[in-house]
Amino acid sequence: MSAPRPGRVVVIGGGIAGLTTAALLARGGALVTLLERHDQLGGRTGTVSIDGFRFDTGPSWYFMPEVFEHAFALLGERIEDHVDLERLDPAYRLFPEPADGGPAEPFDVVGDPEANWATFEAREPGAGEAIRRYTEASTQAYRTALDSFLYTTFARPDRLLTAQILRQTGTLAGLLTGTLADKVAATVTDPVLRQVLGYHAVFLGSSPYRVPALYSLMSHLDLVDGVRFPRGGMYTVIEALERIARKEGVEIRTEADVVSIDIEDARPSLAHPRRSGSARGVRLADGSVIPADVVVSAADRHHTETALLGEHRDLPDPWWEDRGPGISALLIMAGVRGELPELAHHSLFFTRDWPGNFEDILGTGRSTPADGLRVPEAASMYVSRTTASDPTAAPPGHENLFVLVPFPADPSLGGEALERYADRFLDQVGSWAGVPDLRDRVVTRRVVGPADFARDFSAWRGSALGMEHTLRQSAMFRPGDVSSRVPNVLHVGGGTIPGVGLPMCLISAELVVKRMLGETSSHPLPAPLRPGFLAAARPRGVWSESVG
Structure with a gap:
């Protein structure tokens, strides 16, 4: 008997989640078409060259290396054959807000944990040992998350109740009911050290006053595991995945704008009591229709629900009105004349009034959105100088700076106002870092804000990362x-499980495969996946229901 004919899959969006999903499903035997509305793949993980300067336009921290390694291994590849990783030392430099209006007194978090404990101890007696214990707990929480939560679709919640989880029930309850800020406050009193343990919440689109204490696990990433950088920039990961996807047979079409998912009415069934339709393909802005047995959307979740699914959406307006989109961002990509040794590859600037800073951009500590969001006068922000590690990112005698200022999710923030804000925050960087003429040395720049995220990525309320x-x-x-x-529409990327950030998006691609297979375990799939694995496993999940 001949093997079953592979089905057709359309993946909407060519960011890291869409690319990885497309490559995995093509390896499984599906006929995959990936549609990207821009002329460049990568989504938020983009790259741009301006007047000889090269910038990553989105994520720039390479965390959770084992997740990247596993995703490539599923595709039968070794990531080290595609991406050249450098371990950064210092991992990052901290600039606390100066008390007298002069330059800050920065200090480094380095690659040696013992050196960091000593640095923390010098700031607060007892803090070195306290943070050592904190990171030991964060490592345990991180391993628990990898082993029991991140790689599950939650199709079978009962399968999460392993002996390991049951032994940790009391600890996990505390990590879920308290906030990260509460946990940090119980560990150290020095405000800057609290910021060292809490800044990761921004990577989750939120603040330490709003995310659960479970996310203390992220301190494992920088204080224990260290920080890496792919030479040539983060976009080298996208380029590698594009090569692999094409090798697996994915048809990639750029400048292909999907305006709707074509859905045929269908009755509910015992297996799908809420079913109202079945996807038959997608419609492009030029009016053409691309047929599909399964549609996977890597587009913004709010856009997918409200624009692409229309009356067949799962999440109605009241659901969105009661949720928070998280932070947006002001991005400044600046080419600077001369050297900037004052800044490390990664630098973090922390304001004294941290709670007030987060209230400005997110509202109160409630999980729902609040009116009256505003741009802070002085901002806690992140600055990347990739030329510290990769001089090819700028012309000789110049440096490149990528400045990310957490901003209110307000799509009205754009245009000339953004340029004025950019001036303000470049001046803040220059003042705190002891480079008072920084803005005068900028020879080229590009500024991006919430209005751009809303336009370019259809981002809900112009958010930068996705749902907080x-x-x-x-x-x-x-x-x-x-x-x-x-049921033959699936979601991937930051708008679904397990969440925002490049590693989470890679895991979400694997979760789509699990859904297709009907696999309900909480563990990663064995690597490498065998070519044609979908056809061999068709009797179970979404795949058999769609094309069987």
Whole structure:
């Protein structure tokens, strides 16, 4: 008997989640078409060259290397054959807000944990040992998350109740009911050290006053595991995945703008009691229709629900009105004349009034959005100088700076106002870092803000990362990766499980594969995946229901 004919899959969006999903499903035997509305793949993980300067336009921290390694291994590849990683030392430099208006007194977090404990001890007696214990707990929480939560679709929540989880029930309850800020405050009193342990919440689109204490696990990433950088920039990861996807047979079409998912009405069934339709393909802005047996959307979740699924969406307007989109960002890509040794590859600037800074951009500590959001006068922000590690990112005698200022998710923030804000925050960087003429040395720059995220990525309220990770928007409470009303539509990327960030997007691609296979374990799939694995496993998940 001949093997079953592979089905057709359309993947909407060519960011890291869409690319990885497309490559995995093509390896499984599907006929995959990936549609990207821009002329460049990568989504938020983009790259741009301006007047001889090269910038990553989005993520720039390479965390959770084992997740990247596993994703490539599923595809039968070794990431080290594609991406050249450098371990950064210092991992990053901290600039606390100066008390007298002069330059800050920076200090480094380095690659040696013992050296960091000594640095922390010098700031606060007892802090070195306290943070050592904190990071030991964060490492345990990180391993628990990898082993038991991150790689599950939550299709079978009962399978999460392993002996290991049951032994940690009391600890996990505390990590879920308290905030990260509460946990940090119980560990150290020095305000800057609290910021060292809490700044990761921004990577989750939120603040330490809103995310669960479970996310203390992120301190394992920088204080224990260290920080890496792919030579040539983060976009080298996208380029590698594009090569692999094409090798697996994915048809990649850029400048292909999907305006709707074509859905045929269908009745509910015992297996799908909420079903209202079945996807038959996608419609492009030029009016053409691309047929599909399965549609996977890596587009912004709010856009997918409200624009692409229309009346067949799972999440109605009241659901969105009661949720928080998280932070947006002001991005400044600046080419600077002369050297900037004052700044490390990664630098963090922390304001004294940290709670006030977060209230400005997110509202109160509630999980729901608040009116009256505003741009802070002085900002806690992140600055990347990739020329510290890769001089090819700028012309000789110049440096490149990527400045990320957490901003309110307000799509009205754009245009000339952004340029004025950019001036303000470049001046802040220059003042705190002891480079008072920084803005005068800028020879070229590009500024991006919430209006650009809304236009370019259809981002909900112009958010920069995706739905923030409050408790009610994390783990099993986050929107799932399969539509209950159109069961052959799946979701991937930051708008679904497990969450935002490049590693989470890679895991979300694997979760789509699990859904297709009907695999309900909480563990990563064995690597490498065998070519044609979908056809061999068709009797179970979404795949058999769609094309069987």
